[in-house]
Amino acid sequence: MAPTDQALATQAHPSAGLLQILWLASPTLPVGGFSYSEGLEAAVEVGAVSDETTAANWLADQLHLSLARSDLAVVAQAIRAWQANDLPRIQQLNTWVLNTRETQEFRLQTEQMGRSLLEWARSLSTLDSSVSGVFEQLRSAQLAPPTYPVSMACAAACAHTPVRDSLIGVAFGWSENMVQAAIKSVPLGQSAGQRMLARLVQEIPAAVDHAMALTNDTRQAFTPLLAILSARHETQYSRLFRS
Numbered sequence: 001m002a003p004t005d006q007a008l009a010t011q012a013h014p015s016a017g018l019l020q021i022l023w024l025a026s027p028t029l030p031v032g033g034f035s036y037s038e039g040l041e042a043a044v045e046v047g048a049v050s051d052e053t054t055a056a057n058w059l060a061d062q063l064h065l066s067l068a069r070s071d072l073a074v075v076a077q078a079i080r081a082w083q084a085n086d087l088p089r090i091q092q093l094n095t096w097v098l099n100t101r102e103t104q105e106f107r108l109q110t111e112q113m114g115r116s117l118l119e120w121a122r123s124l125s126t127l128d129s130s131v132s133g134v135f136e137q138l139r140s141a142q143l144a145p146p147t148y149p150v151s152m153a154c155a156a157a158c159a160h161t162p163v164r165d166s167l168i169g170v171a172f173g174w175s176e177n178m179v180q181a182a183i184k185s186v187p188l189g190q191s192a193g194q195r196m197l198a199r200l201v202q203e204i205p206a207a208v209d210h211a212m213a214l215t216n217d218t219r220q221a222f223t224p225l226l227a228i229l230s231a232r233h234e235t236q237y238s239r240l241f242r243s
Helices: 004-011 016-025 042-044 052-083 087-100 104-124 129-140 148-159 165-187 190-213 224-235
Strands: none
Touching: 016 129, 016 148, 016 165, 042 052, 042 104, 042 148, 042 165, 042 224, 052 087, 052 148, 052 165, 052 224, 087 104, 087 129, 104 129, 129 148, 148 165, 165 190
C-alpha cells in the first residue's frame, strides 16, 4: 500500500483524531517548545521559584492566569474559525496574539514555533492527508507570521477532534515542556517532575473549561510579573532557555 493510501486509511479510523492530537501535544514535535521556559528560568534566578512546591505553584498559576486566559482561548476560537474557513477571523486572532506578546522574547517564541509548525506540516504533507491540510490552510491564510496558537488550532481543526479534547492536548503538551524546564532550571529530580505533572493534570480540565467560555471581550493577556521576568531574562547572564 502506498504511503498516501496508508494515511487515508489511518484518517478513516475512529482513533485517528485522538492520535493526531497526541502527536501534536508530544514534546518531540519539532517546533522548539523544549527550548523555552516562558519566564520560569528568570523566576528561579530571582528566587521566586526555588523548590518543588514553589515550582508547582508557579506552573499552576501560569496555567490558569496566562495560558487559559490567552493562548488556550485563542486556540479554541481559532479552531472554530478554521473549521468555518473564516480567514478574516483567523487573521484577527493571529494579530491579537502578536500584539499582546509583552516582551520581545515572548513574541519571538510564538513566531518561531508558529513557523516551525508550518515547516513540520510542509515536510510531512506528502505522507499524511491531515497534515497536508494543515500546510495548505496555513499557507492559504497568508499569516505574516503565523503564531503558534493559531497554527496549532489549524492542526487541531484538521484532526477533526472535539475542541475541548484538542485544548486538553495542547495544555498537556505545554505542561510537559514546562515541567521539564522546571526540572532543569531549579533543578529538580524526575520524581518531583512527575508530582508536578500530576498536579497540572488535575488543573487542566478547569483551565480548558475557562478558556472555552471566554469571548473577545473577556479574553486577555495581562501578566505583569511574568512580563517583567521575561524582560529581565533577555539580559540574564547565565541561562539555559530562550525565554
